[in-house]
Amino acid sequence: MATKKITKKKGTKPEKKKEEKVKFIGKVTKVRQFKPAMVIEWPRTLTHVHTYGMLSPFFEGLRKGELRATRCPNPNCPENGLWIPPRAHCPDCHTEMVWETLPNPVIGKIYTFTEVVYAGAGIELSTPYWQVDVEIPGVVTIPKSYLLYGKPYIGMKVKAEFRTKNPTNTVLDYYWVPYEE
Incomplete structure (x- = not known):
């Protein structure tokens, strides 16, 4: 392969490369308010990959319209009620929990x-x-969720319902609705 020899003429300056400027390639933010403090809208796109690990059965249950909980199988453990949200291991004795589906x-x-x-x-x-x-009767924790419609009050009876069509695969797939017998 032939190479071309570059020769510099006497008395000439080397060719200066054009300097690149850093460019803003994002989107200009929209200001929602200026006072008492500036609030801007700053849209972001991000892919977050997350594993539910040993708690996967809870989310698989939500997809099927089931509320699943965990229980400590250790007969010597002082706490043997159901846990929602579930725990992989008992917080009291550290035994691996077992899964149950609420009826x-x-x-x-x-x-x-x-x-x-x-x-x-x-x-x-x-x-x-x-x-x-x-x-929830038999559950030792008090799970947090949302009321799909209506206005809540303390002691109000509610029924769990599930987003099984187009699930989000998050805790947003179960919610509560007012319940009347």
Whole structure:
């Protein structure tokens, strides 16, 4: 292969390469408000890969319209009730938990609630909505979810329902609706 020899003429300056400037390639943010503090909209796109690990059966159950919980199988453990959200290991004795499916319909009563006006990052629900903590018979924890419709009150009976068509594969796939016997 032939190479070309580059010779420089006497008295000439070397060719200067054009300097590249750093360019802004993002989108200009929109200002929502200026006072009392500036608030901007800054859209982002991100792919987050996450594993549910040993808690996968809970989310698989939601896809099937089932509420699954875990229980400590250790007969010497002081806490042998059901846990929702589930735990992989007992927080008291560290034994690996076993899975149980609650019988449908799952009926509970509202323990407490709050109206969410500004949802945090990752909560893909229209606001405002009612976040509810629900007591479920036989469950030692008080799981948090949301009321699909209606206005909650303490002690209100509610029934669990599930998003089985086009599930999000998150805890948003189960919610509560008012229940009347």
